[in-house]
Amino acid sequence: MFPENFLWGGATAASQVEGGFDQGGRGLDTQDMRPGNFQCTRQQKNDWKYKKMTREKFEKARRCQEKGEYPFRWGSEQYTHYQEDIALFAEMGMKVYRMSVSWSRIYPNGDDERPNPEGLAHYKNIFQECHKYGIKVFVTMLHYAVPVHLIDAYGGWKSRKMIDLYLRYARTLFEQFGDDVDYWLPFNEINAGRFHPYNGVGIIEEEEEHVDQTVFQCLHHQFIANALTVKLARSMVPGKPVGCMIARFCHYPATCSPEDNLTQLQDEQYTNWFYTDVMVRGKYPAYMDRYFRGKQVSVRFEEGDRELLAAWTVDFVAFSYYFTQVSTADANWEKTDGNLVIANKNPYLKSSEWGWQMDPTGLRITLNQIYDRYQKPVFIAENGLGAVDRLEADGSVHDGYRIDYLKSHIQAMGDALEDGVDLIGYTPWGIIDLVSCGSVEMSKRYGVIYVDADDEGHGTFQRYRKDSFYWYQECIRQNGNVKLI
Ligand code: BGP
Helix, strand or coil, rough: CCCCCEEEEEEHHHHHCCCCCCCCCCCCCCHHHHHCCCCCCCHHHHCHHHHCCCHHHHHHHCCCCHHHHHHHCCCHHHHHHHHHHHHHHHHHHCCEHHHHHHHHHHCCCCCCCCCCHHHHHHHHHHHHHHHHHEEEEEEECCCCCEHHHHHHHHCCHCCCHHHHHHHHHHHEEEEHHHHCCCCEEEEEECCCCCHEEEEHCCCCHCCCCCHHHHHHHHHHHHHHHHHHHHHHHHHCCCCCCCCEEEEECCCEECCCCCHHHHHHHHHHHHHHHHHHHHHHCCCCHHHHHHHHHHCCCCCCCCCHHHHHHHHHCCCEEEEEEECEEECCCCCCCCCCEEEEEEEEEECCCCCCCCCCCCCCHHHHHHHHHHHHCCCCCEEECCCCCEEEECCCCCCCCCCCHHHHHHHHHHHHHHHHHHHCCCEEEEEEEECCCCCCCCCCCCCECCCCECCCCCCCCCCCCCCCCCCCCHHHHHHCCCCCHHCCC
């Protein structure tokens, strides 16, 4: 049974939905620089070669002042459609909207002395629109998109100076929107630094001599920024919960061999637990010492860092959940795609059109594991099915496959609640169609609301209700009792 006050919602990120990259005084950000690879096949778009950032691509993007071949520059044009979008969220009965603020809309260069008033006004309008319908607001402060100037001038999160600049931005958000926002999340999927360094920590890998060393130092700076943001929140927005978030990679051992089980334990530690252990328990876990030694990584701590991490831990644990994978000591195990990673295939699971292995039971397992470890409220900040949808002539979209996906995962959430997990909210990803983060295309749709635009940005950008829209509306009305729907 879902509790009465359960937070049913939907999630988006500014860089993927907002567009208006050259409107309202916004500066360029790191996502604006990622090309759509229009001439590539779906398979190529998912190839790391096309996903990763290089200096050449970065400089080419800088030379292009137009929208060009850069889909994040238009997204779903929510910048001008936000009233309509929020009205649709309200019609569905959404209780909470998880969205991100674009750093470069508030501080166009990232290190400006003063915030951009037009950017502040834009988000004020969005929040007021949400309040009009009684929708709570859950803000991700940094969802991958860093002002480009910070990459040029400081090398992204490599520099400790980023902590101060991030804090300046955080202070502005708390000052301006302290009363408007109900839940704060300093970093989207903080473990992204490890699996997509450009998105996560703003570095171009080919320029790094020792990528692991750089990445973990950057992550340390983000952990400190996270702790200082929690500290700031305690004084500026007391009582407002601040969470942490990872992209959760649930692993099963391939066999019951001790080797596979050890591999599974370590995969879980290195891809998941390290990050939440630091932000929830307040210190680097012992198991990372050996990992760092093996990779010849030595993270530089400044005086007082350990105390900061210990003192300012988060209130809730959020995660994204899309698929599960297999842990094995066998390097030749068959592979498939996953969320910005290559995963080992599980013969018991079916995959989405993008190769992500769908697994509602894995969600129940994950929820239990996280709650069991931390005893803190848990929030599913992202989940959903990326699929190709067809808009019919009458404006309908028959996406029964998405309904099946949502239904089975919500059922698993209900089971986890019965198991005793303190699950407080669910914000399915891309509740309205938006540009995919991994493959930078519109055809991979997650929404229950369809946006009429193609990969190259052609279309009316009109919104349409899919079949899943009506299903989710009913699910919220029945408070998650999917047996009734
Ligand atoms: C997460 C990101 C989102 C989102 C989602 C789906 O990693 O936080 O921004 O896009 O994955 O991934 P994709 O868009 O690649 O299908």
